[in-house]
Amino acid sequence: MAVILIVDDDPQLRQSFEKILKIEKHTVYSLPNAESGIDFVKQNRVDLMFIDVRLPGINGIEAFDIIHRIDSKLPVIIMTAFGTTETAIEATKKGAFDYLLKPFDIPEVLKIIDQAIQAARFGRSKVEMDVSPETDAPDALIGRSILMQEVYKSIGRVAPTDATVLIQGESGTGKELVARALYQHSKRSEKPFLVINCVAIPDTLLESELFGYEKGAFTGAINRRIGKIEQAHHGTIFLDEIGDMPFNIQSKILRLLQERSIERLGGRLPIPVDVRIIAATNRNLEEAVSLGSFREDLYYRLNVVSLRLPPLRDRKEDVTLLTHYFLSKYSREMNIQNHGITSNGLKTLAQYDWPGNVRELANFLKKALIFNRGGQLDQDDVIQALDYQRNSSSQPNVINEENTEKIITQWIRNQLRTSKDENLFDLLIEHFTKMVLRESLMICNGNRTQTAKLLCISRPTLLSKIDKYNIQIEASVS
Ligand SMILES: Nc1ncnc2c1ncn2[C@@H]1O[C@H](COP(=O)(O)OP(=O)(O)OP(=O)(O)O)[C@@H](O)[C@H]1O
Ligand SMILES: [Mg+2]
Structure with missing residues (x-):
């Protein structure tokens, strides 16, 4: 902490x-x-x-x-x-x-x-590149395949320049790690690095978040606000998921790239800013341009240098290295003993296609560590877990889930029919939230840190929910 x-x-x-x-x-x-x-x-x-x-x-x-x-x-x-x-x-x-x-x-x-x-x-926190899987660096780009060697070379070549960089690649291929590595190896590494996730911020707020506003620019603008771009003056701004940026904001980013200045909302004067832009997207921007959802001129301006990250299925030789890396990283972070994996287990992992790329492999191994506290991970463990993963992602209605869904639907229906409570919606959600929290805490023996990791939420978020819903589970360690 x-x-x-x-x-x-x-x-x-x-x-x-x-x-x-x-x-x-x-x-x-x-x-x-x-x-x-x-x-x-x-x-x-x-x-x-x-x-x-x-x-x-x-x-x-x-x-x-x-x-x-x-x-x-x-x-x-x-x-x-x-x-x-x-x-x-x-x-x-x-x-x-x-x-x-x-x-x-x-x-x-x-x-x-x-x-x-x-x-x-x-x-x-430095993103190490091309290091051994035993590294204790909290963040590292792992992989020795030719495709990854190319990525390291490109980072080395492009990072020190001030060029705008567009990082493209499927979800989970490491775009965020690459953006951070670019910043850390740049001349601006001592200056600010600000991140804007264009999807996470509602469209209505994105513009003011990026460009700021003057007092009175709109109802509720009680004070002036400095936007993230202005805050990143002399530094770097990472526009993540730029493929999802609304059209009107795309024009403003284009203007920033052309004129190197911005205007706050409700402001009259252009404000010069010196920022380096790194953008990333998992969308196919060429296609978005041809469909008319992404501005062609902005695409060319962003694409001064383009870095394409390979999907994991095209560099399967890296699966072994990545597996050792994640097993050792998560066992350290969650304080669980790492019993390793057999060579047949590794082979099975390499046969899978990993549509969610490195993120999917990482999550898979995190869960394998939590659920499989016995010995080495073997082929059978891997096949079983992968089968379950495949079924639940490609056909959500396998028998078990179908039955479960029926039971839950029946229960919801009964509640809807019989409950007179005015806050029924909140109560139902609360009921499920409690179930999820209790079950995850049980699986992790009450260990909050592990539970937060399992649920992919931050520890403070987990703690505030435990507190809010008054969940009582004995913690072995915290
Ligand atoms: N080469 C790699 N070596 C080690 N870890 C990696 C590598 N690539 C990705 N990861 C890990 O996989 C996860 C996903 O990576 P990241 O968030 O960078 O993906 P992304 O390309 O930005 O995905 P999305 O499009 O969904 O945002 C992270 O936990 C990251 O640390
Ligand atoms: Mg990302």
């Missing part, structure tokens, strides 16, 4: 922060003034920092400038009360991660912590 530093002169606020963040299993340090905060950052590893604007002595904004020079990648969140918001907004222009208006609510704080930790991991 993360090391978080809080700097605020209000002891009550520091105390409540400490309480919340300790429940989340973060290590929290809190200090009453900027001077001691700066010293602390100089001497200790900090993953994330909150700082108040109004402080005795050096104020939070001046302190941010100093801290940003010491460690440009440390995400700093400025806490502001009424009257100092404008300066906090200015700080985001200079690279502060975000600002929070006081008084804040806990879910908002937790959300921003999650985002900042992810952003820090993106920028800080």
Whole structure:
């Protein structure tokens, strides 16, 4: 978990922060003034920092400038009360991660912590390339096939230039890892790296998230907001899933690439920005262009350098290396003994086509480790698990699932018929959520970290759900 530093002169606020963040299993340090905060950052590893604007002595904004020079990648969140918001907004222009208006609510704080930790991991944790499967680097590009060697070479060639790069490849082929490797090997590696996932953000918010807005630009725009592109000035912005970007925003990105400037929503003046763009998509952009859903001119502008990541089925010789890598990585992360895999088990894995590519293989092995606590993974274990995976993905109505679905449908129908509760929908969802949580916790012997990994959600999200639904399961370890 993360090391978080809080700097605020209000002891009550520091105390409540400490309480919340300790429940989340973060290590929290809190200090009453900027001077001691700066010293602390100089001497200790900090993953994330909150700082108040109004402080005795050096104020939070001046302190941010100093801290940003010491460690440009440390995400700093400025806490502001009424009257100092404008300066906090200015700080985001200079690279502060975000600002929070006081008084804040806990879910908002937790959300921003999650985002900042992810952003820090993106920028800080190095993506190793072409390393041994025993590496303990948290992120690595694994594979020695000729196709992967080509990818490493391209990264080496393109990274140091300022060229716009378009990374294409099926889902799960490693586009995000490659984008991070490009950034880390670039001249801008000490400058910000911001990620925008064009699918994860609703269309209505994407434009303001990217370009920011002026006060009064639309109803609800109470303050000016600096967009991600402006925040990434001198750095790199990764536009993930660009194939899904709405048409009107595509035009604005085209303008950014042509004119190297943006306009905030409701703003009148173009603002010059110097950002390098890395974009990725699992869609076939040539096809999208011919269908008219992607602008041709933007496609050519983005495609200055194109990196195509091979699907795993075209580099099956890498399956063995990847398998050893993931077994050792997950056994370390989840604290489960790795009994390895037999050569027949490996052969069977290499025969499968992996339509979900490396991500599918990784998830498969994560589950194999959790469910198969006995000995080495053998051909039979692999065949059984793969059969189940194949059936459940290609024909969702195999006998077992069909029966289960019938039973559940019957139960829902009964509830719909008999319940008089006004919140029926919420109750039904709650019922299923509890079942899923209980079952996953049972499988993982109550270990929260493993359960979060199994469900592919973050640990804070899992903990807040356990808390919300009051799930009582004894934890063996946490
Ligand atoms: N060559 C590789 N070596 C090790 N791990 C890899 C490799 N390629 C992908 N992965 C892992 O597989 C998972 C999926 O990778 P990533 O998120 O980069 O895929 P993607 O191409 O961005 O997929 P999508 O289009 O679905 O977003 C991640 O956990 C990543 O760490
Ligand atoms: Mg991706």
